[in-house]
Amino acid sequence: MFIQAPAFGGPLKNRELHLCLTLWERGVARGGATAPRPRGGAGTWCAAPAIKSAVGSAARSGGGGRAASGEINFSVIGRYVDYLVEEQGVKNIFVNGTTGEGLSLSISERCRVAEEWVTEGRNKLDQIVIHVGALSLKESQELAQHAAKIGADGIAVIAPFFLKPWNKDVLINFLKEVAAAAPALPFYYYHIPALTGVKIRAEELLDGIQDKIPTFQGLKFSDTDLLDFGQCVDQNRQQQFAFLFGVDEQLLSALVMGATGAVGSTYNYLGKKTNQMLEAFERKDFSSALNHQPTQINHLTQNSIGKQFSLPHSVFSYRKQV
Ligand SMILES: CC(=O)N[C@H](C=O)[C@@H](O)[C@H](O)[C@H](O)CO
């Protein structure tokens, strides 16, 4: 589940929450007045965080994500969509990201996972954003074109992390080339420096980004640097970008800083609970909101942040406790 708010700075009901695996949107009708408009794309959509793959997660949990042969068990995706919608209240999905272990899948597996989510989510989910980042620009472009072809609602890209971009311009040029391969899809930059090792501040990257990437729609910010995050929000007030926060344990703080949504792994199983936190935040009941947030902190920080985001472990060790 993730939370994301499309409209910048608006009340929470105008925010869109995206959970990691799930994108979850509250109170914003698809195509509603507050939804960000995709640039160059057909139709209106609510800002999407990325969805992490339920498939990869399930694999770690022994829940059937991968069959014993090591193949992905695509057949669980349909049921998983129903679970997210009905039991967690999550209707937006970020596919093939960190939780989905997109970087550990082959290109054909990534395409197939994306197809399954789009097919199974049709008429049930609001938004499906596909993470298409890769070390190879060509592969990333291929995945972006594929996402457009199957009717995804957006694409997201991390920084290449082996031969790394050494400055902002190099990174932007990479992102631009990927975005150009799917010119009708809203584009998100997925900032996750602890895993990519690319430490270029998001605030620096966003400066003038739309001149280079006209489809730029927002940022998925998976870092604990709330100063950087706050500056991103503050310096782009006119842009109607989506600011999707990706450290679930800090979501409440990020909401205060102006997050418009969230994308996170824990929303797969804490969707309902997080919705309660969002509701409390919306009605300015911060004490109650805080009561919902620490539950995650207690169980997750040591496992996840403390171990530099060794996510699947943290997610599933926690899931066993809830
Ligand atoms: C590294 C990673 O996967 N981060 C996720 C989002 O980006 C988060 O949702 C974390 O899994 C979550 O905050 C638990 O630590």
Ligand SMILES: CC(=O)C(=O)O
């Ligand atoms: C959590 C998240 O955003 C991801 O799995 O990519």
